[in-house]
Structure formats: structure tokens, C-alpha cells
Amino acid sequence: MEPLISVIIPAYNCEEFIEDTINSVLSQTYKNIEIIVVDDGSKDKTSELIKAMSEMNPSIKYFYQSNSGVSMTRNKAINESKGEYVAFIDGDDLWYDTKLQKQVDKLVSGKYDACFCGHISWYMDSEKKISNIVKFENENIAYEYIKSEMWPQTSTWIVRRDTIIDNDIKFTPKCNWGEDVEFFTKVVSLSKVCFVDECLSVYRIRENNSLSSDFSKKQVYYLNEAKKMWERLEQWFNTLDNNNLNEVQKAKIISYIRNYRIPFLLINTLWHGIKEKELKEKYANIYKQQETIDCINNFKPKFTRVDIKTFIKSKLLKFKV
Template sequence: MMGEKISVIVPVYNVETYLERCVESILKQTYRNLEILLVNDGSTDKSGELCDRLALRDHRIRVIHKENGGLSDARNRGIDEASSDLIAFVDSDDYIDEDMYETLYRQMVSSKADLSMCGHYDVYHQIPEKQVAAIKTWELTPKEAIKMVMEAKVLSVTAVNKLYKKDLFEQLRFQVGKIAEDAFIMVDLIHHCSKVVATNEKKYYYVHRENSITTQKFSLKFLNVIEAYEQNAEIISENYPDLYDVAIMRLNWAYFYVLDRLLVDPDFKDKVLEDRLVSYLKKNKKTILMDSRFTRARKISFLALCLNRKLYKKILLAQTNR
């Protein structure tokens, strides 16, 4: 299939083990009209050399070498360098089905959408989860799409399993120096769309490396997750007040996310921050317990938190070590 050219942006940083598989999956696309931008973000391993060797295999690959600036900075550079009106992102340790861009492009054109989305496989220990049982496609207003990605049951705020009209990025860029960079931009991007199209069919393989919650060191950068969903709550409050309960649900989730990572790191101690996180959640006790989007297990563990912080931590560690 040959339609408009798609610029596929692949930020590269110290991923020599994974990069070739990623690039091969893009080169094998049934949709051939691609420009593949490998943005080497100051890698200190042999990833930069590998990018140059891969570029010799196919004229569609272009390599950009830059100083290290992080994932957002690399994606932004790719957006600046892209020569087409459609852009997409693939993380360099992931890979994609051979018809992913054909699928995304077909549904974008047929529905006259600004943004086209598909589902993703979570890959643990090199084993992808199962495909969905019933494949569905939706044509969505921005409000409907924001609800869908915020609830994260079918699709989420991830930037990678999507195809974008480039002009969505005229006023927007990924925030440099932040983690949760996708959460900072996705709701705003969807807000600027006229129409969004989505399928729950999984086409993108999101690889989880061996780095569990119990071994990952806590950093104050995790607070970016809360910041991102506070920003999203503001956008939703101003433009889609009917969705404010979804925004608060996701903000509550963000507080749980940060608290859980703080508590399971034995080397990080910040009682003031811990108290602030717990205090926020307790203030939202009724909202959390009444929200059907939180699982029964989450609600039970939250009640334990309200009673005894040590008990909550014990439950948390038991769940993450299963």
C-alpha cells in the first residue's frame, strides 16, 4: 500500500541489544512509503554505530546524531526533522506488527481523522500477551477519545501506538526533562483534534525490561506523574467538565503510583513527602472507594493504608513479588 509518506521517529539511547529488532520490524511494514528517523541521543554504547550501519541497508533510514537530551528532546528533534505530514513514534527497545502502519493509515484516511490509534501488547520475559478476542474500531470526538485514554481500559496515553497529522505538533512538543512525557502531551494533542479513530487490535509490542517495582529506585522525578495528571485535570475541567470524574480518578491513580514506588524503595526516606501523598489519598477516600474503575484489590489495600501504613506496605510488597 502506498499513500502519504509517514515519518517514523525512533529515539535511540544505549539500546544496541534491541535496536536491530526494532528497525527490522519497521522495514518489514506492508506500508512502504516511510521515512525512518533514527535519533541517536548521545548513546555511550555502540548504538550510534549500529544506526549508521542500519542506514546502509535501506535508503528510507536517516540517522541524526545529537547530544544527550533525553527521550522527549530526541522525539522533538525528530518532529523538527520529519519531512512528511504524518508522523509516528517507536521506542527503540520495542517492535511492531508488519501491518501496523497500513492499519493506522487506512483507518485515518477512511474516517478523515487527525489521530489514529491501535492497541498494544505488553511483553514480559519476551512473551506477548494475547490479542483481543473481539476486534473493534471507533470513530471518536476529542471528548470520547480523552475519556478512553484516561480510563486506560482499551487504549492509553502512550505516544507510540499511534499515527498523527504532523500539524498537531505546531503548538505542542514533548516536555523535556520530565518522565511520564506521554501523559504530559496526549490529552492536549487529542484536544486539538477534530476527530480520532481507534482500534483495540494490538499491533505494537511494548517490551517491559527486567526492572520490577521492587528494584527500581525512587526519584523525585516520579512526582512528574502527578504533575502530568494535574495538568490533564486542568485541561479537562476547562474544556470537558463532564469528564472531570475521570480526571480525578486518574489523578488519584497517580498519587497511588508515586506512593507505591516510594514505599517499596528501602533506600529512600522522605517522611514529609510520604505524609503528603497519604494525606491527599485519605482526603479523597470517598471518591476512591466509590469509583468502580478502581479494582477491589486496590480498594482493600487502600483501606489498609487508612488503618496502618506498615500493613499497606506489606500488602504492596506481597502483590509486587507475585
């Protein structure tokens, strides 16, 4: 018998897209699914649209909660799910109709715990579409995943539910940046992972509303949230049972987070925002000068960027703490 897949859909003020999103799930060639939609306190017509669709199709299960953020919304949906696997799609994304079937075939044939595929980034303001396929060399991909410059997008994943529940993996509440990277880093560290080498998901990017598109105005927010996310992961790896990763593997991952990921996000953020006078004081309030310089001194990138490091160091010396 084909395994039941629980499709997790967080929804918030997405009346323009939610019907198309749900219909792309209903149109899957793989039919043994339940659709768990959690409305995170929408103030538009999202709620009534989902309710109307659920009345017409019993596979759609609708839940409502007061606004709590996307992490709590996904966590609630996972808790309400009954499937052997859970698949994720956000309330404004789309799937090609063979996505689930191709992934389930791969999961079952190789007895994998998780599977992802490629996705298309659709910039809706410009109608530009870009294909993105991430590949890893083996099925135990924790270190490769940490090192990656691009991660599989949330709506590309299917994960065995037991992997999530038995290991108490959750999306971090009140985290609105990097919650997906943190969640799936934990998943891949505890799983045998496969991928389908096709773009089977569409990530719709509403550029005017996207946090990432407003990067220059969100420097401090990005810096804080990203640093906290990597620090949480470092702590998690420190406490991870050796049955999943041995001490050498864990040490390698922790070293990469500490010596590359955290310094790089600091350097990258400063590189983009260093000329914006209003940001300098805010940065100084976040980091003590010596901590910032030490962080840069400890930076161990894959390619030495002496010019960038020297430039930023000289600018940091002018910060008043």
C-alpha cells in the first residue's frame, strides 16, 4: 500500500495564491495524501477560501490559530499530521503534478528518510524565472549541507514523520529568518537523504514584500537572526548523540560553523552595509569592537579574500563603541 503523505501548508494573508497552491497539491498524480492547512490569523479572505475548499474535499483539513509566526504554524501542522511522510509547501508556492510521485518512488526504492528536489524561483514583479538544483555527493550529507552556498527550498522537501517526531525536531518559534535552514540541517544530520534531479516546485517571490528583497534596510535584523540561528545549531551539534554523527564528524561541522559560517555572515553583512552611516551605530551596539575584529581574524573561508577583510577591518576601527 502506498504510504500516506501529509502535506503541510502554513497560510497567512495569501488569498491571492492559496487556491492555486492547494489545487497544485490536489492535482498530484500521487493520491494518498492529506492536506493540513493552518491559517496563522489571516486578516484577508484566506480563511474563507480554505474553508470552502475543505468542504468540497475531505482530504483538506483546516486549522486556525491566532498569529504566531510561520514556525509555530508549521509545528502545529506537523502535530496534526497522520502520514508516514510529511511534505512542505508554503501558501503561495506551487508543485508540478508529478512531484510527490517521483519523490516517493525514490524514497521507497532506497529506503531513504528524506528527499528534496530542485525548484524554480519565480520573481513575480519581473516575471523572471530561474531554475535551482542543489546536488550533494552522498546520502549522509550533514557536512556538505552545512557548507552549501544554497539550500533546497522548503517546498521541495519530503521527510519521514518519525524522523521529525522521534528526534523532537521543530521549527524554532518566533524565528522568521533561517528557521528552515535550521530545521532541515537537523533533518539531514539524522537521515539518509536522496534527491530528484528535477525542478518540481515553484517558489513565488513577491519582491515588494520579501524580507530578502529589502536587504539594505534589514541589515541588523539579518545579522542578529542569522548569528543566533548558527549558534543554536552549534549547541545542538554539541549535544547530538554519537549514534548519528561520530565525534570527528561533529567536530568538523562545529568548526565550520564557528570558523566560517558566523564570521562570513558578519563580513558579508558589513560589506553590504558599511557605507550606510545610520547602520554603524547599530552595529556598534550589537558587537563590541574587539569581538567583531576577533571574529574577522578567525575567518577561514574556502577562498582567501584578503582585500575584503582588510577593507572591513579598516572601517571597523572607526566604529565608536
